[in-house]
């Protein structure tokens with residue numbers, strides 16, 4: 001089968017960003033855009049950025065400490081998005097949105113994104129809607145569609161951040177301790193001038209932000225809920241973390257955390273059950289027919305499959321709805337039989353460019369949080385609050401759900 005599969009224009013117009021690597025339709029154009037992004041998301045690049053990840057996670061821990069002292073609960077669904085937004089904005093813009101400092105734990109910011117995802121099935125049917133919203137006077141959008149207004153403001157904010165970055169003093173950006181992705185893209189020789197315009201880079205920034213924060217935040221939320229709702233798993237995780245991290249003030253590198261078997265099993269089981277992208281992620285081969293067993297799929301046919309079908313397949317994962325980290329421990333460590341069925345990041349040329357960063361975030365955040373706060377407990381939260389019931393590309397919770405809330409017990 002040809003490797004040159006385009007994305008489906010019908011499906012991917014939902015986020016209105018075909019200029020971003022994520023939404024690029026043509027496989028040929030995607031290859032160029034992706035090759036410019038790859039160097040910043042390799043294992044080596046993420047390893048160099050990991051001290052910044054840990055510093056942001058430490059700020060998060062500090063805020064939890066304050067909540068613990070005051071006996072306040074923590075809305076972890078939102079809090080995780082604050083951390084993942086601050087991490088990705090630090091990397092792409094060279095400064096954080098500082099959602100972690102916001103009194104509302106970034107609820108207002110998240111509400112704007114949620115609006116975009118809620119609108120996405122409608123935009124898919126009427127792709128001109130996005131441009132129309134952007135062109136309308138602000139007051140008119142506010143009157144006719146407040147959700148769309150939140151989205152318009154969000155996009156304008158990212159435009160503003162990109163503009164500020166690209167007009168910054170080069171010395172200031174180049175003196176940073178890590179590469180600033182959007183700045184580097186504006187200088188790279190891999191991309192032609194037309195790929196380095198302000199409007200293209202602003203859309204790329206928007207795509208990286210959207211792809212980078214929601215999925216990671218959602219998987220962390222789901223995984224944390226599952227750990228706390230399963231006392232046996234929680235206890236085993238704590239035993240492992242206490243032994244491996246004698247001093248909670250000194251969290252090992254994420255590469256060392258990845259070697260912890262139970263933590264690894266919890267992360268994999270979390271990825272399996274939270275699934276990541278729910279949608280079918282349709283592709284199309286424009287140039288040739290494809291053969292699947294006895295069937296010929298004519299060129300131009302859109303095909304796709306949701307990762308749900310693999311993640312919840314009882315032949316691969318017996319009792320698939322249950323949280324059982326042990327299923328990942330029973331296999332021989334050198335045998336990646338089960339691991340090949342982790343589809344949360346997609347597969348192939350369009351798979352997640354941020355996979356290494358996502359793993360670094362998940363290991364660092366979960367290990368730091370559970371090691372520092374072993375007495376973490378669920379607070380006013382049931383499975384219903386974190387259950388994914390909508391397919392807005394990623395699986396999402398009920399509108400109005402308070403999400404995952406926790407409290408640091410005595």
Ligand code: HEM
Nearest residue numbers: 021022211212215216276277281344345346352353354358
């Ligand atoms: C646990 C966290 C994450 C999950 C489950 C996840 C999942 C995915 C999936 C399934 C895709 C393929 C989408 C498709 O086929 O249309 C994808 C693509 C992508 N992801 Fe992630 N992602 C995660 C974290 C991140 C992070 C941290 C970044 C940061 C930059 C990121 C950036 C991207 C980008 C830019 C693409 C488009 C890649 C391309 O088409 O070349 N993701 N992600």
